[in-house]
Amino acid sequence: MDQRLVDLMRIGLAYHHAGLTAGERSAVENGFRAGTLKLMACTTTLAAGVNLPARRVVIRSLFQGGGKLGVENYRQMAGRAGRAGQSTCGESVIMLRSQEKAHAERLLTGRMPRVQSHLVAGGAQAWATARPLHASAGQEPPLAGQSGRIPSSAAASMQQPPLAPPTPPPPPAVAPARSERGGASGPPSKTSPLEEHPLQGLLLEAIVNQMVGTDQSVDHLLQCTLLSHQVGCAQLQRQKGAALRALFAAGLIETKYVDAELLPGLKTWAVTVMGRAVRACALPVTTAMTLYSEVDQVRQSGCMLHEKCHLIFLCIPEDQPFVISGWRDWLECFAKLSPDKQRVAEHLGVREGFILRQCKGACSGGAKDTQRHNRFAAACALAAVLEGQPVLQVVAKWGACNGLTERGVLPGQLQHLQESAAKRAGQLAGLSNAAEWWHLEMLFSTIRDELGFGTSRQLFALMQVEGMTAARAHALFKAGLRSPEAVVTAKEEKVRRALTGSLPRSLRDTAAPPPAKRPKALKGVISREEQARAMNSGSNSLVARALRQLLCSCRRHIVSAAEKQTAAAENALQVSLQPIVVSQHSQPSQRSSMNELRHRGDVP
Template identity: 25%
Template sequence: MSKTCRSSLKPSITPVSSDQYVPKVELKEYLKVNDAIYEVDSGAESGMTFSRLLNYKYSDALKKMDPDHLVALVTEVIPKYSCLVFCPSKKNCENVAEMLCKFLSKDFLNHREKEKSAVIKNLRDMGNGKMCPVLKRTVPFGVAYHHSGLTSDERKLLEEAYSTGVLCLLTCTSTLAAGVNLPARRVILRAPYVAREFLRRNQYKQMIGRAGRAGIDTVGESILLLQEKDKQQVLELINGPLENCYSHLVEELTRGIQSLFLSLISLKIATSLGDLYQFMNGTFFGVQQKILLKEKSLWEITVESLSYLTEKGLLRRDSCGALEEAQCCFHITKLGHASFKGAIDLAYCDILYRDLKKGLEGLVLESLLHLVYLTTPYDLAAQSEPDWMVYFRQFSQLSPAEQNVAALLGVSESFIGKKASGQAIRKKVDKNIVNRLYLSFVLYSLLKETNVWSVSEKFNMPRGHIQSLLTGAASFSSSVLHFCEELEEFWVYRALLVELTKKLTYCVKAELIPLMEVTGVLEGRAKQLYGAGYKSIMHLANANPDVLVRTIEHLSRRQAKQIVSSAKMLLHEKAETLQEEAEELLRLPADLPGLGASDTKKV
């Protein structure tokens, strides 16, 4: 029998101290074909042995809605035990959660009813009164979906509710298996696919590894649902070896190595061709080179990568010797140093430089749109596809200054209108610029409204995706700021990007930003503090924790003390920074020609 015994990760419900014995949890693997359930058995000729038939009375309506018998499988364990149902897509997660709740007994509504009501209230508060209609229908039954379309706060709340048993079932995508420790008594794989790709063995192992909780359960079960047509492929998947592990540099054969070389030369770890080649030989990629490299040698790849960086203007080499000579040394240029400092993807560093340079010729500062465009991540724009009707609607509402930004980028309203109406377009327009401008519209709306829900509805995008875009833009804005700090010609961007990075990081009304710099203060808490009269860091630093506890709802004394302490520390840091700047200004005139010590004192 194929029964894998292993200790699961540390459970999130009942912690086990280091001196306690953690019993191993037996994991039983099953396959479901039609009404029959088979246990995986590597010793059997077919690779599996018959276990049982599903014994569940199905009405005609239920047979039509649930041909895979998910209702039967989950009701064998919930609500007493927890269950995870892995689905191939995000939409499937939501559909399965709703379908299950349509056929679950009304008795499920009574299980931990008050706690589920609290979960619903918290979800509604997160959305400023709005709540996902699917979760509104499923949470009362102890069921929820979990995927990247949710905001991080929503995911965290649902994970906590599941960990504490308030929710007994999550329908989820494969990303949950790798990212979050949410064990279950039973794990069900809805299909042997992730999106349209057939499962890999490491993905399968990661998913079924959620089954069984050390210190809580003595057994865990996984059930993979499959069709007859997939049976042989599934058996090969389950009984076959794990996939080989390869260096990440293989996936990005040039970009990964180029970024590595730029870092090595910038940090002066290795600067000559010979040293860089020697370094590469000692990497995991170097160890695997005989397996991975078919057409080119490691030496050739090293030379080509350095040649590319030199042509891009990120490196310069000594004039003596040919590029292929081992003693040939390389030095990082100002552009290379700026790219390294800003952690800019080398595929986009020259594009970023050109965009910033072009921006200097006509930077539109009547609105934030132009700056937001310059800090919209290139990689996210390359992956996105606009909703053209939404795009046209938003474009037609632009102010004259905002229209000027689009004109400078070469995107016209007539072009967007033709795309929205499905007309043929003869004039070539850079797709990346068009897509990037669309995402900048999303970010710009978010900065103005500071409400993920309203922007989600306006652009017909999942709120989780909008939040990811915002996080990516805040990170990229910080990177662009560091990039500009290293290049004197971009001095004008520095102060502008400091403020924009703050706006993107916090994405709240301007008056709340100073409060959110304090550790432990998020948007909801910042609104409470501001409404109670604490409108600056100084106000918080001088606050009495006991008064804060009485004034601010749901604030513990420990949290209040942490907020006051953090505000005092932040205020102290700001005072020290200002003191250093003042001393620097006082020292500056002494270095200027024509000014003596007496003049310095006057200054």
């Protein structure tokens, strides 16, 4: 834990923000709930759902992020005071300047905003008000004024599938997105229909799950949404048409004919392999398509497996905290990378020439090159964590303030990035499975587990033990204790020495075994070493307590694993001993063979 936070907690104070590590956050929240901490300073995480009931909440600023505090966020903050069952009363105090009095009164007396459907970009109300602006550009004018009535054009579109083109969709790798009028507009971008119509996510999922297939079934689905009650029928039809056309043009869905004997000539929507893979990510369609293209490129050009940075690079999310501002520091770090990492950087397009141009102030290249360097720096930092380096040491090297990044990277932000990368790796594994890229699924599943545990694969056996940390697992592995069975059967002194190695450097020397019995001639004389050991006796007790907990956890893990194996073996044995049942409708040859087996006594 940060020493500043420890010093504050000793006097009953603490702070809470998104940069805290998991251990620091847990200690602060548990201390506040227990009443040990009397005062806690928070950022806007108080409004984001941190359930910490309090007697009094003091709001010292009416701004949140880049704008003013809203009514819903204010009530979320003030609602922390006086929780039912936690306190008999609560107080909420607002600190403000004289010019902010009107805004504070609106917060106190204002009504909660109306719930809006976000199946369309910007919400239903924003889309409905912005739609007439496009009418002057030659587009179809809205028909929202005819509330409760379906226009003739919309009614006709509800009776037959108007969006099922007879031509097959473009190939997935080079599928161009088409505008609402049918013109090619290139791959999905910020102005493509894929981002203008979020309704496509619902429709794609419904088609994947075979909930809808025809135009009538799509209309029935949309009538069950909040959007259908907030926009007109004509607007809803336009949104549906634009979303389906965008999905079809991107190669995510296709049309196929129903059985000619049942319904001749009827076409239905069906999902493509690419569409199934995109939906398996559980991400917005545009983000999932970007990931699909990146993974497809890796499948075609190959993945450099001699270094984990390549796989980690693919798992870095967009909202990662590494934004390079000190290009000279990045040049120095880049020069110190191992040859394997530099080959991965060259393969990914992260080149030293771009860094040199940035150091000279030449703004050559675009945002994609800068983003590529940012992602690679984040991948290098996470690779260092997987290699066993402590989080604080990695932050000191890669996330120092006014160094590689202007604002720096906090330990909690690095841990959050690790969790987000593990989640993204799982999504990529699901995408690869749906696309039937089995080799890539195995790679992403492995890196997902490594990012989740925070260690390499060779430590997975130890990390499955309850309460095991990455530092302890590395220390035990270095001592030759590579499994829970090895920890339990080893001598306690060997395990104790390994646990001592997982302590911070300042505590390792003090966590030494007790000295031998002193000679009688020196009885009553206290040496400096004994004084230091007495002052730091907490280190020995810490190691002893950790040793007891580790041995108990390893024993419970071994017993639990043995019970699971026994249960699985019993189930398999019961299945194998079940009698073979012959159906009366089986073939005569099968019945005769079974009768022969019964005569021989092989079958009861």
